[in-house]
Amino acid sequence: MTVRLFPEFETSLSQWSRYVSRSGRLLLAGSLCLLVSLCYSLTAQAGEVEVEHGTILRGDVVPILGLTETLSSRLEGDAEVKLPPRKLEGYPIIMVDDGVVRYFVSRRTLTRINNDQDLSLYETFKLPQRVTGRGQMLKVVGSYENVTDFDKYGRRTVTLKTNRGMLPLLQGVTEITPHYLKITGLKQQWDLGMRTTSVKEEILDAMLKNSIDPLDPNERIAVARFYIQAGLYLPAGVEFARIEEDFPEYKEKLAGFVTELRTLQSQQLLNELEQRRKAGQHRLAQTALAKFPTDNVDQSILRQIREFENDYSHRRERIEKALFRLGELEAEVKDVKNRDLLQACRREVNSQLNYESIDRLGAFLNLENDDSLSAREKLALAYSGWIVGAANVVTNLDTALNLWTARAHVLEYLRNEDEQLDDNMIETLSKLEGVSTAVVKQMIPLLPPILDTPIRDPENAFPVQVTDPQAQVPVSYSVLLPLEYNPHHTYPMIVALRAAGSKAETELHWWGKYKNGPGQSQRRGYIVIAPEYLTEGKREYKDNASAHYAVIQAIRDARKRFSVDSDRIFLAGHGTGADAAFDIGMSHPGMFAGVIPIAGNSSAFNLHYWQNDKDLAWYIVGGELDRDTLEHNSLLVNRMLRRGYDVIYAEYKGRGYEHYYEEIHRLFDWMELHQRVKYPKEIEAKILRPLDNRYFWIRTDGFPRHILQGPEYVGNGRIRARPVTLGVSIKLGNVIYVKSGGKSYSLWLNPELVDFDKRLEVHVNNKTKFNDFLRPDMKAMLDDVRNRGDRQKLFDARLDF
Known part of the structure; x- marks a missing residue:
C-alpha cells in the first residue's frame, strides 16, 4: 500500500533538514524578553499571518510593542495598560510563535491575520520525563561539541563547550507534534524546541511507537496521520501498510486516509517537478515525468503532468524543426559573400539550441512557413532573434549578420x-549599419559569459580568482553551481559569508550540498559564491573596508562569468559572516534583493544607516540564548519593524549559537518571493565612509576630512559620527535635484528614471549643472557593464559633475 517515489526524488523534503553544522566557540547568552512572555499569556491566539510579499507564518499570534521590555517602555510607556490585550491596532510588531521559533514582523507589512486556526486537529504525543535539579537555570548556550541521538524514550545527551571544559547535559522530549518537538533539560532549566523533520525518521518512529499501545489500531492510525500532517509521506505509507497487515478488518477505514496520502504525495512530487523545471533542470524533470506514478492519482494532478509532457514535446519539436529548416533555408541562399558567416551562425545555434534558448527563435518558428517571406528574410528572423531576442527581430539578412x-x-x-583602445572600438561598433545604443542594450542580456571560466566538475565547488586588472588587492571566491547549469538560463545568486575559523566550502555546503548529494541551492537553481572577505587569521568583523571591497568585487566578477540574475542576489552569512552581512547589506542596498544574517550582530554603522535600506528585505535568524544577540540587535531591528520595513526576525527559543539549518526551506521560500527593488527616484542616504558612496544610480566623491578619516569609536561598539547626507530626487518636469556634502557626482540614467525625449535639468547643491537633452551613450552603457557586470539594470547615459 505504500506509495513509492521515483528514485530521483525519493528523499523527502524532511530528509534535507537533518544536517546541522556546529560552530567551535562559546558565546554569552541573551536574556528572555519579559514583555513577550507577558503579552503571550494575555493575547496568544492560534492562527496565521501573511506578509505583503507573500510569506505565511503560522502559530500563536501575539501583538507586542517592542522586541524588549526596555524598548517598549521607553518608546510607548507601560505595555500592560497601553491597549486592551486582544486588539492588534496600535501594536507595531506582531510575534508569531510556532512552538520552535518566535517570528517578529511589522504589523504594517501584514495583509492578512487569521486567528481561527484549530490546533486540536494535529496529532500530538506526550512523553513522560523525570525532571530533577530544576533549580539551576541555563543562561548560556555555546557551541555543541557532541550530541547523541534520542533514544526511544526521547532522551539524549548534549555536550556543550564552555570555558570550564566540556559540560554534558541530559535532555528529554516531552511532546511531539507534526511540526516540532518540545524538549526540556532533565537536570537544568533549559526549554527549547526542534523541528520534527530535523529528527531522523527511524528515531522519530521509535519514540512514537514507545508512546502508544501498538495493539490499539486507533493509536497506530494516529501515528500514520501524524506523519501525513508532518509532510513525511513515505513513513505514513509504510505505517498504513503495516496497520492493514496487522488489522485487516480496518482496510475499509484506512481507504480514505490512503487516498489522501496519495494525493498529497503526488502534489509534493508535482511541486518538485515544477521547481526543477523553473530551475532549468530539464533532464531531471523529464526523467521524473517518465516515472511519475499515475495509479489512483487525482485528475487535476494528471492534467498538470500532461501539460508538462506536452510542453516538453512541443519544445523538442520546435528544436528539431529549427535545426532542419535553418539548413534548408541556408541552401536556398546563393549569396557567396555571406556563406561563411551564415555557416558560423548555424554552427553556434546548432550547438547551443536547447529548452532554454529555443524561445530566441520564436519569431522565426512562427513565420518559417510564410510564403510571403524569402529565405533570406526567414534566416534574418532566426539569426537576429538569437542575438537580440524574438521581440526585436529584423527581416534584413545583412542587418541581422551585422548584429x-x-x-x-x-x-x-x-x-x-x-582603455586606450575603447574609443576606436566604440567608433567601429557605431559604424555598423542597424546597430545603435538601443540595439546593444537589447543584446547585452543575451551575451555569452564575458569572462571564460572552464567548469570541469559542475556539481562541486571550485575556486575563482578575480582577474580585474584594476583590482586594488587580490580577491578570490569559491562557487557552487546548480544542477544542470546552463548559461542560457538566468540564476539567482547567494553571496555566502563564512564564520571566522570555518572554510568557504563549509558555507557553500550549508546552502548547496547535503552529505554527498545536492542540497537546496543546487536543487532549487541558485548559484552560491563564498568570497574570501576576511584576512587570514582575523577572528572578528569590524568596520572592514577590505571586506566590502572583496564582496563587491566577487559579485561583479561572478556576474561576468556566470548567468546571474542581478535582480535576485541575496547576501547571507553565519556568525562573523552575519556581522559582515549586516554592515555590507545596509551600506550597499542597491546591490541586493535581500540580506540573511544568521547568528550575527549588527554593526555600529547600522544604527546610522538603517534608514538607507527602507526598500531592502531582511530575514534575520538568531537564538534566544546566543550571547546578547537580541539585546544587541533589538534597537536596530525594532526601529525597522516599527517603521514598516520588510523584516522577518526569527528567534529560536532556548537555542544558542548554531547554524540553524532547520530554517533552510523557509529561507528559500522567502527568497523566491523577493527581487531587487526598482531603482527609486527619491534617495536619501547617510554616508560615514568613502566606500559607501554609491546608492542605486548615483555616486558621490570628494568627502570632507572627517569622512575620509573615519568615525571615532567611543566604546561598547558605538561610534561618534557626523554623517554626510546624500539627497537626490527626480521631480515632474524632468528635473533632478542633488544635495550632498560631496564635491563630485556621477549619475547613471535610463528611460525608467528620466524622459530622454524632453530637456533634462540637473541642479546640484542649488546650482544648475545640466540643462540639455540626454543622448544615449553606448560607451557609458558598456563601461558600466564592464565595471559592474550587471545585465538587469542597464543605463543609457552618464553625467559627471
Whole structure:
C-alpha cells in the first residue's frame, strides 16, 4: 500500500533538514524578553499571518510593542495598560510563535491575520520525563561539541563547550507534534524546541511507537496521520501498510486516509517537478515525468503532468524543426559573400539550441512557413532573434549578420583591458549599419559569459580568482553551481559569508550540498559564491573596508562569468559572516534583493544607516540564548519593524549559537518571493565612509576630512559620527535635484528614471549643472557593464559633475 517515489526524488523534503553544522566557540547568552512572555499569556491566539510579499507564518499570534521590555517602555510607556490585550491596532510588531521559533514582523507589512486556526486537529504525543535539579537555570548556550541521538524514550545527551571544559547535559522530549518537538533539560532549566523533520525518521518512529499501545489500531492510525500532517509521506505509507497487515478488518477505514496520502504525495512530487523545471533542470524533470506514478492519482494532478509532457514535446519539436529548416533555408541562399558567416551562425545555434534558448527563435518558428517571406528574410528572423531576442527581430539578412559582428565587438570591448583602445572600438561598433545604443542594450542580456571560466566538475565547488586588472588587492571566491547549469538560463545568486575559523566550502555546503548529494541551492537553481572577505587569521568583523571591497568585487566578477540574475542576489552569512552581512547589506542596498544574517550582530554603522535600506528585505535568524544577540540587535531591528520595513526576525527559543539549518526551506521560500527593488527616484542616504558612496544610480566623491578619516569609536561598539547626507530626487518636469556634502557626482540614467525625449535639468547643491537633452551613450552603457557586470539594470547615459 505504500506509495513509492521515483528514485530521483525519493528523499523527502524532511530528509534535507537533518544536517546541522556546529560552530567551535562559546558565546554569552541573551536574556528572555519579559514583555513577550507577558503579552503571550494575555493575547496568544492560534492562527496565521501573511506578509505583503507573500510569506505565511503560522502559530500563536501575539501583538507586542517592542522586541524588549526596555524598548517598549521607553518608546510607548507601560505595555500592560497601553491597549486592551486582544486588539492588534496600535501594536507595531506582531510575534508569531510556532512552538520552535518566535517570528517578529511589522504589523504594517501584514495583509492578512487569521486567528481561527484549530490546533486540536494535529496529532500530538506526550512523553513522560523525570525532571530533577530544576533549580539551576541555563543562561548560556555555546557551541555543541557532541550530541547523541534520542533514544526511544526521547532522551539524549548534549555536550556543550564552555570555558570550564566540556559540560554534558541530559535532555528529554516531552511532546511531539507534526511540526516540532518540545524538549526540556532533565537536570537544568533549559526549554527549547526542534523541528520534527530535523529528527531522523527511524528515531522519530521509535519514540512514537514507545508512546502508544501498538495493539490499539486507533493509536497506530494516529501515528500514520501524524506523519501525513508532518509532510513525511513515505513513513505514513509504510505505517498504513503495516496497520492493514496487522488489522485487516480496518482496510475499509484506512481507504480514505490512503487516498489522501496519495494525493498529497503526488502534489509534493508535482511541486518538485515544477521547481526543477523553473530551475532549468530539464533532464531531471523529464526523467521524473517518465516515472511519475499515475495509479489512483487525482485528475487535476494528471492534467498538470500532461501539460508538462506536452510542453516538453512541443519544445523538442520546435528544436528539431529549427535545426532542419535553418539548413534548408541556408541552401536556398546563393549569396557567396555571406556563406561563411551564415555557416558560423548555424554552427553556434546548432550547438547551443536547447529548452532554454529555443524561445530566441520564436519569431522565426512562427513565420518559417510564410510564403510571403524569402529565405533570406526567414534566416534574418532566426539569426537576429538569437542575438537580440524574438521581440526585436529584423527581416534584413545583412542587418541581422551585422548584429553578429556587433556582438563580437561588444564582447571584445567588455573583455578589453586596454582603455586606450575603447574609443576606436566604440567608433567601429557605431559604424555598423542597424546597430545603435538601443540595439546593444537589447543584446547585452543575451551575451555569452564575458569572462571564460572552464567548469570541469559542475556539481562541486571550485575556486575563482578575480582577474580585474584594476583590482586594488587580490580577491578570490569559491562557487557552487546548480544542477544542470546552463548559461542560457538566468540564476539567482547567494553571496555566502563564512564564520571566522570555518572554510568557504563549509558555507557553500550549508546552502548547496547535503552529505554527498545536492542540497537546496543546487536543487532549487541558485548559484552560491563564498568570497574570501576576511584576512587570514582575523577572528572578528569590524568596520572592514577590505571586506566590502572583496564582496563587491566577487559579485561583479561572478556576474561576468556566470548567468546571474542581478535582480535576485541575496547576501547571507553565519556568525562573523552575519556581522559582515549586516554592515555590507545596509551600506550597499542597491546591490541586493535581500540580506540573511544568521547568528550575527549588527554593526555600529547600522544604527546610522538603517534608514538607507527602507526598500531592502531582511530575514534575520538568531537564538534566544546566543550571547546578547537580541539585546544587541533589538534597537536596530525594532526601529525597522516599527517603521514598516520588510523584516522577518526569527528567534529560536532556548537555542544558542548554531547554524540553524532547520530554517533552510523557509529561507528559500522567502527568497523566491523577493527581487531587487526598482531603482527609486527619491534617495536619501547617510554616508560615514568613502566606500559607501554609491546608492542605486548615483555616486558621490570628494568627502570632507572627517569622512575620509573615519568615525571615532567611543566604546561598547558605538561610534561618534557626523554623517554626510546624500539627497537626490527626480521631480515632474524632468528635473533632478542633488544635495550632498560631496564635491563630485556621477549619475547613471535610463528611460525608467528620466524622459530622454524632453530637456533634462540637473541642479546640484542649488546650482544648475545640466540643462540639455540626454543622448544615449553606448560607451557609458558598456563601461558600466564592464565595471559592474550587471545585465538587469542597464543605463543609457552618464553625467559627471
